[in-house]
Amino acid sequence: MTRFTRSDTLQGATFVGADLRGARFVESDLSGVVMRGVELAGADLDAPWLPHAGSFRVNGVDVIAFVEAELDRRFPGRALRRAADPDGLREAWAALEQGWAAVVARVEAMPPGTADVRVDDEWSFAETLRHLVLATDAWLGRGVLEREQPLHPLGLAFADAGSGGPLDLSVLTPGTPPWAEVLAARADRVGQVRAFLATVTAEELDTPRRNPWDPAGAETTRSCLHVVLEEEWEHHRFAVRDLDALAGAVG
DSSP: OOOOOTTOOOTTOOOSSOOOTTOOOOSOOOTTOOOOSOOOTTOOOOOTTGGGSSOOEETTEEOHHHHHHHHHHHSTTGGGGGOOSHHHHHHHHHHHHHHHHHHHHHHHHSOTTGGGOOSTTOOOHHHHHHHHHHHHIIIIIITTTOOSSOOOTTOOOOTTSOSOSSSOGGGSOOSOOOHHHHHHHHHHHHHHHHHHHHHOOHHHHTOEEEOSSOTTSEEEHHHHHHHHHHHHHHHHHHHHHHHHHHHHHHO
8 A cells, every 4th residue: 555654745746536435534634635536435534633724625614613512512511611700710610620620531431452452553542641741731730830850751742743842752661551550640640630620810811921842822711721622622522432433343
């Protein structure tokens, strides 16, 4: 099977009568792709940044608003992820905690080892929680609280993130840690967000901050918290999707 990687240049390519059945596009930039007269039976598109795409048209209809409304319906509390005031952010986080508690309970009711099973080579449930530990450390620990070294060693970064830069990822521990340790690290970071939101004021939300991955990037406390909420809800959706697939495979 032909494999095209980051080093390949397909920008501006034209596919006419091409048979792309079963093709898989992972972390690929498809911005501005135009498809005409295509067969899409069984196609499955997952674009976490769809709300920021500007437009996404299917047969001339911009479907972004439809997709977002349906996701908000499926995941109660998701619509609060852009809350702008302290009370709204506290409500948003409470909804997230409730949603994640249900998913963790579902995992623990499944066969032992389910938390470490990958679906389609995506992160396992345990790896997803570890990545959220890292996201919290980056955007709350460094971005908002300005800690010099905020990273928990069980945090998980993307494979191509490197080890240098503003955040020293070399402190992260490789391997597969015990499930109990993952849960403990995750619970600690969830508690940190809850504690911060419990006392944050409207004035503090406007405080200028630096992007933890790009110190030249301007942020505010509010925008950093919004990134945390976006990360949480997108990975919650991924987790539910993969657990549904695992449950279907077992059933």
